[in-house]
Amino acid sequence: MNNKIxxxxxxxxxxxxxxxxxxxxxxxxxxxxxxQIHALLGENGAGKSTLVKIIYGLLQPDSGxxxxxxxxxxxxxxxxxxxxxxxxxxQHFSLFEPLTAFENILLGLDKEIGxxxxxxxxxxLSESYGLEVNLSSYIGDLSAGERxxxxxxxxxxQKPKLLIMDEPTSVLTPFECESLFKTLKKxxxxxxxxxxxxxxxxxxxxxxxxxxxxRKGAIVGEYDPKKMTPRELGEIMVGQSLFEPKxxxxxxxxxxxxxVKINEVKPDTQFGVTLKNIDLAVYQSEILGIGGVxxxxxxxxxxxxxxxxxxxxxxxxxxxxxxxMLNPRVxxxxxxxxxxxERLGHAAVGNLNLLENSLITDPKKRFQKKMGFIDFSxxxxxxxxxxxxxxxxxxxxxxxxxxxxxxxxxxxxVGREIGQKPSLFIVNQPTWGVDALSAxxxxxxxxxxANNGAAIILISQDLDEILEISNxxxxxxxxxxxxxxxxxDIKTDEIGAIMGGIxx
Amino acid sequence: xxxxxxxxxxxVASLIVASTPLVLAALxxxxxxxxxxxxxxxxxxxxxxxxxxxxxxVETGSAYIGMIAAAVAGALLSLLFAFIILIMQANQxxxxxxxxxxxxxxxxxxxxxxxxxxxxxxxxxxxxxxSEIPILGTMFFQxxxxxxxxxxxxxxxxxFLTRMRAGLILRSVGEDHDVAHSLGYRVITIRFLxxxxxxxxxxxxxxxxxxxxxxQWTEGMTAGAGWIALALVVFSGWRPFRLLIGAYIFGGITIxxxxxxxxxxxxxxxxxxxxxxxxxxxALMVISMSRFRGNRGAPGCLGRSFVKTI
Numbered sequence: 001m002n003n004k005i006x007x008x009x010x011x012x013x014x015x016x017x018x019x020x021x022x023x024x025x026x027x028x029x030x031x032x033x034x035x036q037i038h039a040l041l042g043e044n045g046a047g048k049s050t051l052v053k054i055i056y057g058l059l060q061p062d063s064g065x066x067x068x069x070x071x072x073x074x075x076x077x078x079x080x081x082x083x084x085x086x087x088x089x090x091q092h093f094s095l096f097e098p099l100t101a102f103e104n105i106l107l108g109l110d111k112e113i114g115x116x117x118x119x120x121x122x123x124x125l126s127e128s129y130g131l132e133v134n135l136s137s138y139i140g141d142l143s144a145g146e147r148x149x150x151x152x153x154x155x156x157x158q159k160p161k162l163l164i165m166d167e168p169t170s171v172l173t174p175f176e177c178e179s180l181f182k183t184l185k186k187x188x189x190x191x192x193x194x195x196x197x198x199x200x201x202x203x204x205x206x207x208x209x210x211x212x213x214x215r216k217g218a219i220v221g222e223y224d225p226k227k228m229t230p231r232e233l234g235e236i237m238v239g240q241s242l243f244e245p246k247x248x249x250x251x252x253x254x255x256x257x258x259x260v261k262i263n264e265v266k267p268d269t270q271f272g273v274t275l276k277n278i279d280l281a282v283y284q285s286e287i288l289g290i291g292g293v294x295x296x297x298x299x300x301x302x303x304x305x306x307x308x309x310x311x312x313x314x315x316x317x318x319x320x321x322x323x324x325m326l327n328p329r330v331x332x333x334x335x336x337x338x339x340x341x342e343r344l345g346h347a348a349v350g351n352l353n354l355l356e357n358s359l360i361t362d363p364k365k366r367f368q369k370k371m372g373f374i375d376f377s378x379x380x381x382x383x384x385x386x387x388x389x390x391x392x393x394x395x396x397x398x399x400x401x402x403x404x405x406x407x408x409x410x411x412x413x414v415g416r417e418i419g420q421k422p423s424l425f426i427v428n429q430p431t432w433g434v435d436a437l438s439a440x441x442x443x444x445x446x447x448x449x450a451n452n453g454a455a456i457i458l459i460s461q462d463l464d465e466i467l468e469i470s471n472x473x474x475x476x477x478x479x480x481x482x483x484x485x486x487x488x489d490i491k492t493d494e495i496g497a498i499m500g501g502i503x504x
Numbered sequence: 505x506x507x508x509x510x511x512x513x514x515x516v517a518s519l520i521v522a523s524t525p526l527v528l529a530a531l532x533x534x535x536x537x538x539x540x541x542x543x544x545x546x547x548x549x550x551x552x553x554x555x556x557x558x559x560x561x562v563e564t565g566s567a568y569i570g571m572i573a574a575a576v577a578g579a580l581l582s583l584l585f586a587f588i589i590l591i592m593q594a595n596q597x598x599x600x601x602x603x604x605x606x607x608x609x610x611x612x613x614x615x616x617x618x619x620x621x622x623x624x625x626x627x628x629x630x631x632x633x634x635s636e637i638p639i640l641g642t643m644f645f646q647x648x649x650x651x652x653x654x655x656x657x658x659x660x661x662x663x664f665l666t667r668m669r670a671g672l673i674l675r676s677v678g679e680d681h682d683v684a685h686s687l688g689y690r691v692i693t694i695r696f697l698x699x700x701x702x703x704x705x706x707x708x709x710x711x712x713x714x715x716x717x718x719x720q721w722t723e724g725m726t727a728g729a730g731w732i733a734l735a736l737v738v739f740s741g742w743r744p745f746r747l748l749i750g751a752y753i754f755g756g757i758t759i760x761x762x763x764x765x766x767x768x769x770x771x772x773x774x775x776x777x778x779x780x781x782x783x784x785x786x787a788l789m790v791i792s793m794s795r796f797r798g799n800r801g802a803p804g805c806l807g808r809s810f811v812k813t814i
Contacts, residue, residue, distance in 0.1 A: 058686065078688035094683040096676050098804060107676050108687060112669050 087160030251286035289470030337422035350402030523755025532705025544600025547730025548607020553707025578707015
């Protein structure tokens with residue numbers, strides 16, 4: 001499809017945008033051809049979001065110009081953009097949870113339209129693109145994949161010529177990704193161009209015709225992802241060679257750190273998953289990877305492991321002590337560390353600054369002087385160390401946790417937990433939403449503490465991540481955990497079989 | 505004590521009159537809260553409406569012109585609130601409380617020369633045929649214009665919120681202002697208009713008190729009606745028809761206790777006067793209990809300031 005580039009649909013020239021003294025977009029020019037799937041690649045903070053917000057009319061550039069369909073294009077609001085034929089599907093869904101799917105679609109439209117008529121066109125759309133959705137269900141009750149389908153329908157109903165997709169696969173199961181790609185390819189073949197933002201390099205090679213790479217706000221170049229390896233693309237993206245973390249050298253089989261036996265644990269809410277038949281053990285210097293599609297018991301297992309949920313029918317042995325009835329604080333005191341998936345509001349307090357966020361997870365009272373006074377110099381040093389070592393982009397230790405971008409906060413949280421030098425580190429989705437280089441850094445740091453003798457339980461939906469650094473892997477399906485097997489022996493089709501019949 | 509002294513039809517008719525200020529003010533606050541703003545200044549806006557309506561009504565000799573003035577006065581006071589919380593992004597709870605205190609004070613000052621003056625004449629509108637039905641006619645079809653208008657408002661607001669695109673947009677702003685903003689809806693403008701409407705409705709509710717229900721001006725005459733209106737919004741689960749029923753229940757309790765006092769029931773007057781307020785607290789407790797929870801009434805962004813992040 002590359003030969004179609006001369007039919008330019010969208011073009012931007014010399015776009016500049018500054019926030020304070022940060023150049024978010026520096027002289028950016030790109031061309032998007034008709035029927036083209038054009039990838040926009042870059043790390044967190046490279047300026048991708050700023051650029052698409054400008055294209056979608058949420059921001060106005062300081063200078064530069066755009067053309068769309070051979071006409072001058074300068075949308076003042078998303079409404080303008082939609083009216084001219086640009087649609088967008090957001091990374092963090094821009095859906096109203098308490099409203100129904102239908103109401104959400106209605107809200108995305110700019111003109112009044114008869115409900116029956118809309119119903120008809122929505123059903124037609126969802127049939128021809130395989131976007132199944134129950135229109136009368138509330139968004140809050142839908143899975144991530146279903147929510148995205150609602151968003152896509154909402155964008156497609158206005159018949160856009162250019163569809164912007166902002167990291168669409170970050171919340172999807174592999175199966176949902178596949179059906180999304182089918183939809184996008186069909187759309188492109190029918191004449192819609194797609195601007196596809198992602199930092200998952202493999203899917204870009206599968207899907208996209210062209211990739212523009214952004215680094216530090218400026219365009220590095222335009223590449224053909226089909227002719228390059230994901231690794232080459234990744235290195236262009238970060239501007240340096242990427243290293244691949246190696247799994248820990250050898251587990252110390254004589255030192256069992258943790259063993260967990262669960263017969264059955266019922267969930268607290270009707271939407272939860274019942275955990276069944278879980279039997280796992282993790283040794284010193286070993287990483288146990290727990291894979292599986294979201295919503296198969298990861299949250300519930302994490303709660304049992306951290307002590308946020310206690311259950312007498314569970315047996316958790318930590319270095320020969322029964323700890324199943326201990327609360328999270330006591331577990332931390334005896335050498336466990338946790339990093340839950342939800343970073344804001346669970347792993348970190350949004351309205352507290354980074355110093356305070358380090359302080360509240362200080363089980364060993366390192367930052368406490370006599371009479372309960374805080375040792376600020378020590379705390380400062382510790383927090384700065386995390387920021388430096390994990391390359392956390394922030395204005396400083398007194399920045400509020402909520403002011404950090406998701407990926408940066410994730411780096412901070414993982415850094416903070418690793419800094420406790422735990423004997424057992426349990427982490428859920430450590431690199432979710434984190435760019436390639438930082439993700440490699442986080443994995444490397446996890447491997448490093450394992451090599452120093454810590455045991456790790458790594459829960460992740462990123463199969464590549466699990467296979468890359470785990471010694472043993474097991475998979476959660478419907479609350480059941482498969483028998484942990486050696487990571488080096490497992491084959492991809494076996495994983496498919498283990499995970500088969502799950503999701504939706 | 506003789507319960508037969510209480511005429512049931514008249515009782516119902518007067519409970520409707522007693523409830524009308526609550527219905528009006530609470531409907532206004534319902535719209536404000538559906539847009540995601542918590543305005544605790546209802547009491548202040550009501551009393552400003554009461555005093556402004558009364559003054560203009562007396563000076564012009566027309567209760568209806570007085571009612572228009574009441575709406576304008578309530579809206580003007582709410583304008584102050586809107587500026588503080590939307591533009592200056594101050595805390596909504598504190599600003600609302602300040603609005604109430606401010607309103608009560610300024611109303612007392614303005615109303616002082618008008619204490620004890622008679623209000624202009626008003627007439628009831630008897631709906632032909634319907635008003636001649638025995639008992640029911642007395643209950644429902646021999647009221648002043650504002651009572652009928654309040655009922656029409658309930659219907660209109662229900663229709664607006666559930667059937668109209670504009671209502672859906674208003675709700676969407678209240679549920680998640682960030683999403684609404686990203687779709688290109690003007691959160692601040694929509695909230696601004698909602699607050700003005702809420703102010704006007706509270707003003708009308710206050711004006712109804714001083715011009716129709718009592719009718720005269722006394723200092724502090726709203727006597728907590730604004731707070732009950734706020735409680736009613738929660739009680740109703742943010743639904744107009746439930747709000748109407750709730751208002752009539754509270755109005756009913758008020759009227760009943762007055763009647764019981766009049767016929768000399770052997771209960772302490774203080775306890776009887778307490779009844780509507782106790783009922784408010786009880787209703788709020790019941791509604792907060794777990795089995796009622798999780799209804800989709802409360803707007804997701806209620807009371808939260810909107811800060812543009814992009």
